Each structure stands twice: as structure tokens, then as C-alpha cells.
Amino acid sequence: MKDKVAKIINEWDPIDLFPFSPKDEYEVEIELISKLVDKRIDLESLANNIYDLFIKRFGDDVFTRSYDECFIIAKKIFTEK
Template sequence: MNNVKLIINEWDPIGVISYAPENTYEQEINIVCKYLEDVNSTEQLAEKIYEIFVRQFGTNIFNKKSEECLGVASKIMSISKV
């Protein structure tokens, strides 16, 4: 989970990590980690990441494109296979 946390915090999907508590994305990170057990591809994980952040923050606050989630998912998948 710590590696996923580092990746999500570095990505900073809603742009608040520089002034928000370190655990700002903790709930979303936990959900992503739970889905890691069930996804079979980077694309599936990217879809889940996008869905999680849209559901949690809405598209007014989380305004990233779903394609951007693919890069994040790729990083997460690469460390989760180690």
C-alpha cells in the first residue's frame, strides 16, 4: 500500500497535496489497493482509478482525463508485480 500511496500522492489527482494532510487520498488508495487483487490489466485498473476519483470528488474537482489514469495504473501495476 505504501508504494501505491507514493504514486497517488505524487500524481496528486486534485492538486491539493502540497497544503493538505498526507492522508488526503487514503480512502481512495485503500479502494485502489482492494481492486489490485481483481484486475487483470493496466487498462482495467486505469478505469477503476478514474471511476474511484470521479465518484469521490466529482468531475468539477477531479478533472483529469481517463487516459491520464493509464499512466498511474501502469506505475501501480509495475510495483504490484514485484
């Protein structure tokens, strides 16, 4: 599952780091999200956790994506399960 989460998060590139950053730039976030998915968290909780995670890790001045966008990403992750 971690590989699928990595693909989705890296394609999303939530703080627009690519192509200038290393490919493992979101490794910590991917690991944390993968653990949540493994715990069988529900879709809305996953979306909330993704949003909160990126705000905490990067701040709301760097991570400017909406909760709705995080919900779409959570849904993509659920689809891949």
C-alpha cells in the first residue's frame, strides 16, 4: 500500500516541490498516511488527517491546499486499496 500512497502523494505534489526536490521529499508524510490506511481509517478521517498532517509539517503559509482537495486525494487512496 505504501507504494500506491507514494505514487498518489508524489503526483499530487501538495507543496509544489517537484522537479526541484528529491523524489523522497514526502517520505515521512507517505509513511504516516500509509499507517493510517493500514488501520482501516474511514475516508473522512483520512482526509482530515492528510490535511492536518501537511499543515503541521509545512505550515499553512506553505501548504495552501484545501480540505476538499485533501478529500479527493483520500478518495484516490481508498480507490487504490
